[in-house]
Amino acid sequence: MSFLKFGDKGAAVKRLQRALLDAGFDPGLIDGAFGAGTRAAVLAFQHSKGLVADGVAGPRTQSALGLTKSAKLPDATPRGTVQIATQMFPFTPLGNIKRHLPEVLAALKADDIGDRLMVLMALATIRAETESFEPIPEGRSVFNTSPNGHPFDLYDNRVDLGNRGKPDGERFKGRGFVQLTGRSNYRRIGKTLGLPLETQPDLGVDPSSAARILAAFLKSVEGPAKDALALDNLPRARWLVNGGSHGLDRFTDAYRRGERLVAPD
Numbered sequence: 214m215s216f217l218k219f220g221d222k223g224a225a226v227k228r229l230q231r232a233l234l235d236a237g238f239d240p241g242l243i244d245g246a247f248g249a250g251t252r253a254a255v256l257a258f259q260h261s262k263g264l265v266a267d268g269v270a271g272p273r274t275q276s277a278l279g280l281t282k283s284a285k286l287p288d289a290t291p292r293g294t295v296q297i298a299t300q301m302f303p304f305t306p307l308g309n310i311k312r313h314l315p316e317v318l319a320a321l322k323a324d325d326i327g328d329r330l331m332v333l334m335a336l337a338t339i340r341a342e343t344e345s346f347e348p349i350p351e352g353r354s355v356f357n358t359s360p361n362g363h364p365f366d367l368y369d370n371r372v373d374l375g376n377r378g379k380p381d382g383e384r385f386k387g388r389g390f391v392q393l394t395g396r397s398n399y400r401r402i403g404k405t406l407g408l409p410l411e412t413q414p415d416l417g418v419d420p421s422s423a424a425r426i427l428a429a430f431l432k433s434v435e436g437p438a439k440d441a442l443a444l445d446n447l448p449r450a451r452w453l454v455n456g457g458s459h460g461l462d463r464f465t466d467a468y469r470r471g472e473r474l475v476a477p478d
Contacts, residue, residue, distance in 0.1 A: 216477070217270040221247040229270050232278040233258060265436070267443030286328035289475060290318040293332050297474045301336055301467045302346055309346040313420055317390065320428035326435055330442050333471040334450060335431055340467035341451065341460030342392045348423030351387030351394070356459075371395060388417030390427040391454065398430075405429045430454070 217229055227245035233254045234240060238261075241250030252268040259266040262277050275281045298310045321327045321335055343349050351357065357365045368374065368382030374395025376382060387394040393402060396411065403410030406425050416422045431438065434453045441449035451464045 216272075217247060217275075219247055219249075219252050219268065226251070228280060229255075229275070229278070232280055236278060263436070265439040265443050267440075269443075285325075288322060288327045289329040289332045290322045290327040292329075292475050293318050293336065297471070298336060298346075300474060301470045302340055302344065305344060305346045313346055313348070313390075313424070316421055316424040317427060320424040321431075323425075324428040324432045326428060326432050329475055329477065330439055331431060331435065333468055333475065334438055334442065335427060336471060337464045337468040338427070338431070338454055339390045341455070341464035342387075343390060344463060346390075348389040348418045348420055350418055351392055357382070357386065368394070374398065375400065384414055388414065389423035391423075391430050393417050393426055393430065402426055402429050402433075405433075 217226055223245055226247045227243060230240045230243045230251055236258060238254040238258045240254035255270050256266055256268045259274055264273055272286050295311055295314060298314050299307060302310060339346060353364050357367050359366055365382035365386050368376055369379045375397025376395060381396055385396045385399050399410040399414055406429055408416055408422060410416055438450050438453050447465050447468060448461060451461045
């Protein structure tokens with residue numbers, strides 16, 4: 214299925230315009246030219262349906278308008294090759310990419326987030342969280358350990374993470390490709406995946422489990438992440454995973470490299 218966007222022309226655009234008008238979103242002239250009026254109508258329709266509001270009529274928007282039966286986005290995982298990943302991870306050992314990339318892509322596909330935006334989001338997230346492309350445990354730093362405290366004591370009483378005091382900080386420190394952090398996240402993602410992460414948090418560094426955790430976490434923020442990416446708001450996309458801007462420079466660099474390497478559908 215093709216995407217219809219600003220500047221496109223033809224019969225498919227005319228069908229889109231008629232469908233928008235029938236849905237109560239007037240695109241202006243029904244002339245088969247995707248101009249400003251059509252884009253505004255698409256945006257308004259997308260907002261009304263809770264879709265990614267990017268002004269582009271992709272599979273989900275066309276499905277919601279009754280123009281197609283399938284809302285499935287094209288699978289981009291086959292295009293996430295080792296060659297592309299090495300360019301997105303210029304400082305990472307090739308062996309790590311070869312070892313872990315297949316499981317990451319398979320997990321994204323299994324969770325139905327193997328489209329281009331989410332593949333780029335996933336790889337950029339790994340670059341930001343663990344540039345080595347390995348599912349590692351979080352190291353001690355000034356952000357998690359006080360000058361005179363025990364390891365990860367600054368996490369112990371983070372009620373926003375569901376932690377209940379010592380030793381929760383160290384027990385539920387960041388792990389994996391996405392650096393899953395906090396008792397509540399371990400419980401939530403563990404329940405989603407059927408993994409005992411709350412009682413066995415070290416499963417977070419098992420490569421197979423870590424790939425599934427990454428996919429499940431990104432699936433949980435898919436809507437707002439795609440909204441942010443569609444608006445080219447990379448800081449917002451990063452915040453949805455990290456809760457801040459840590460690693461934003463690496464995230465942005467990887468995402469921009471990927472944008473150039475993986476052509477739009």
